[in-house]
Amino acid sequence: MNERINPWGDDLCSDYSNLFKEFGLQHASDGLVARLPNPNRLWRRGIVFAHRDFDKFLNSFEKGKPVAVMSGIKPTGDFHLGSKLTVEQIIYCQKAFSGKLFYCIADLEAFADNGQSLETSAEHAIQNTADLLALGMDERNALVYKQSENKAVSNLAFIAARKTTLATLDAIYGHQNLGLYFSALMQSGDILQPQLKEFGGPKHVVIPVGIDQDPHIRLCRDLAQKIDPHFLPPAATYQRLFRSLDGTTKMSKRDPLNVISLNDEQELIKKKVMRALTGGRATAEEQKRLGGEIEKCVVHELMFFHFQDDDMALKKFQERCTSGGISCGDCKKEVAQKICSYLKNFQERKKKLLPKARKMLEKQ
Template sequence: MRALSGIQPTGPFHWGNYFGAIQQYIALQDECDDGSYYFIANLHALTTVRDKDKLRQYTLDGAIDLLALGLDPDKAVLFVQSDVPEVTELCWLLLTGTPMGLLERCVSYKDKLAKGLKADAGLFTYPVLQAADILAYDATVVPVGEDQLQHIEVCRDLAQSFNHHFGETFVLPKGKVLDQSARVPGTDGEKMSKSYGNTLAVFDEAKAQRKQIMRIQTDSRPMDEPKDPDGDVLFDLFKLVATEYDVGRMAATYRQGGFGYGDVKKALADAAEAYWAPARERRAEWAAKPGEVREILAAGAAKARQRAADVLRRAQQACGVRGW
């Protein structure tokens, strides 16, 4: 099994990024007998980040964050997407056989149009570049959320079409749906998302995060009224970072009643500070040695390019643009 995943450097990672995806695909680095590849998707990020200095900083920060959160460069290949130009060349080979209708049906494109937002060619062809990202490394497993499963199907469709026309060239990947059972609500109760402005950043300073938590809006039910903890924003966040014992006690407190939300917020802030403390310490260590981080990324890119070059050569020979 060979896993592959990428994450866009569009700003600081938040709790939703970690519990919804990063935590789980980092765990895969111990399960893959044929390696795992993780990249900072800076080419994809160009559809939203239009400031070159921010993109460069976000890219480095993304690598530092992943290392601090547990990605081990001795077990997984970590690199920056744009450092493997073979992927964009492979993307063109796939684009030449991609039906327009297939891309018009993709959720990411349709959602943006439905919201009245301007959609550019980068967003429209996003699934094809994503397919090239996957196929370039002969990945067999791609961990994704349910909302991204369609893009894995697009990848498989494009690979099967290419294989049909030019002979067996690409390995067909399978999507591994990430466990979404741990709902990660934002500070407003909606899904935590940068676009909603309701995030709690993983690496915010503890004091700053405590202030954010204390400002979370709650309902106006009386303190003495028993409450169902399930679906409550504070409790849903608390159970992500608290110990099993403390979660059980907090659930009992909710059902019993006679408590104030201010007490819950303080308990949540305390639990969050303790939970993230080791990762914050590791991040400070990695941030102090950016040169070493760049060396890790360069070494990862060299490994990734070797793999991608083999796949690209295979595809070029198959379709006739190489060896003529």
């Protein structure tokens, strides 16, 4: 079955296994994970499930060669849990591999996809940069920039445009307006920027993203050596998409009732978690006898993806559910409290870091 991935949509992936055959992804094998310095829970739990050429990136790192990390955000609102997942992977790579982080505030894409003004994006950019800092980004080894203010990226995008046909873009993305096509070419510029002479020249660069962003990676890998024969095709790691609270789509800013924002207030978080999809049985008696179905449960995914870093504690949490040892209502209350505690601390850190975020963006 042919499956087109839409980086601008909200659809969940219907069949992860099919992506390996359809798009030539590589498995994030146990052998690959064993090579990582202190792998985080995303690697340990198979949340990062696939890659492109990450083994080559690791080879360079292990030989002591310089490497870099690249990613970005469309600045259309607050970070949510899906954003957090990607940022945690970015920060892991920055610290584990001592790679300079290039982080793009994709304000031109926000205009192309959402019609959002550059002025509005600039305000969101400050908030998003503070989010990065509060989640642990090392600003001493990072370049955070706005697409609209980066001439090098624009130049690369124009060169990429001369190497790309409309048929190629249509085959990768489907029929889209020209603004989205050009924003895709801008992203190729973003991805290739770390290999420019002013940043040390060609090197292996990894882009940690959700699987929905793979079209951008495929396009850029095809373009890299057409733009400069010395450029190395970018590597990528892919994490599974985190579901919306009702379980119907990927978590997205477009659906505020089914997303947990990192800036949500405590009472709102509790209300949202209490509304979330569970794998509970039809009656309390069935729940005690049969246990919950965690494979259906978004509340379980909140812990699995985000809020229980300890693998043994997660196993106990799962066993209590599947053995019928807790009701869904009580489980939701416990999880909501854990999320509230985490986000309260996060929001306090972020507030203190807002002035630093503003200064980082003013330097450009």
